[in-house]
Amino acid sequence: MAEPLDDYIDAVSQALALPVEDAWRPAIRANLEVSLRLGRLVDEFALPDETEPAPVFTV
């Protein structure tokens, strides 16, 4: 049975021309689930519109 992320994985792998063999799919899905869960944690934090990305320490 197809998992919820499988259609998304198929679409992105096609868009980026990335190979995804069936045997790799469960691990890729599991890793993507972790990344998206952690991404949501970042996403749900409200930031001002003016926020600039990425600090680099300078003199």
Next chain:
Amino acid sequence: MTTKREMTASDIASAVAGRKMSALDATEAALARIKQHDAILNAFTDITADRARAKARAIDADIAAGKTVGPLAGVPFAVKNLFDVAGLATRAGSKINRDRVPAMRDATLIERMEAAGAVLVGALNMGEYAYDFTGENVHHGPSRNPHDTTRMSGGSSGGSGSAVGGALVPIALGSDTNGSIRVPSSFCGIFGLKPTYGRLSRARSFPFVASLDHLGPFARSATDLALAYDAMQGPDADDAACTTRGIEPTLPLLANPVSDLRIAIAGGYFQQNLFPEAVEAIGRVAKALGATRVVDVPEAARARAAAYVISTTEGASLHLDRLRKRPNDFDPAVRDRLIAGAMVPAPLVDRAQKFRRWYRAQLAEVFKSVDVLLAPATPCTAPKLGQVNFNLGGVELPVRANIGIHTQPISFIGLPVVAVPVPLEPLPIGVQIIAAPWREDIALRVAYALEKMGVVAAPSPKGF
């Protein structure tokens, strides 16, 4: 008592400069230790014996001619195999990179170490493409923990931790994107410095996550760490992120008292998900420094999440073409994480980078009232090689992804950290001494003071 096997870099440099030992003898001793023990430790992937002997002879010739030699004269060192070494393909722990054209020129940091008189003896094992906290490598085998060879060295600079922890060399260089200097330091019981982001040049090293990559030294004492760090400082136009600040030597400040420093323990997130040995280590260090104040670091869990997102996506971008052309030549675990990273929607990456600025401002506020934060380097001592899960805070979690939970929120905004080894039995464990940006001198000073108090030390290797 210091044995010849465990001579520090400063011991060797002063013996060589004082003509009590030749640079060639120091080099031969290191090569002999590597030959004797590396079959077990598996720290080295390349040994540059001919080059090392030639360099050592040149130093000895300079001394014989009465020329002044550098502060690391005759000190053997080795580098994680993501540093370019002239004549070697820069593997970065991979099978794929073994096909690269050999490097034409050494990495900047190797050039600076050798300009100070140090002698490169080889390149070191590491987790594939630095996407690792274990020190395991499917292509070359794992680098092993010098205190128990059935355990992990930590990653991704596993060979660096194993080589210095095993006293094969007094100094090694490594990289730290999310904890890859601090984790092996903790597991192998040695000192490690992850400097401020942009402080040390990354020129001619193989990257992982440009936003977060740092290079730095490992050693068996705070003094050696400062010696190596001072030798490597300075601007470098070949690394776009390298600071234009001048050299700020730390060695002359090392023995300054720490009684005037405001030292606090990182609270909240940093006091959770710890095994008893990590709690014990922090307690010992805090007690020795008289630190009782606990300071909360706001949103550290979110900082770790943002570091994770940036790492997996920038890493995926770096390797996109290799993933297309040679997916079966990757470690499958690394490949599957990178492919997943390529699929993370772009807005999440942008938000992670914006969160980084917000979080940096919060930490800047914290550092208005403290000079040093203490935090665990790892949740536990070195796990068994191949161990998949551990019980963290009552939850069964994957080891590989969670070893660096206490290091990631710190490197995320590039703060300087010295990982110091607390010599617990049966295995050592590290504590992070964290300072404000550009204040490596303070973190090193605290490490030195703790060493003088006998609270931290690199234990003699007893695993082989």
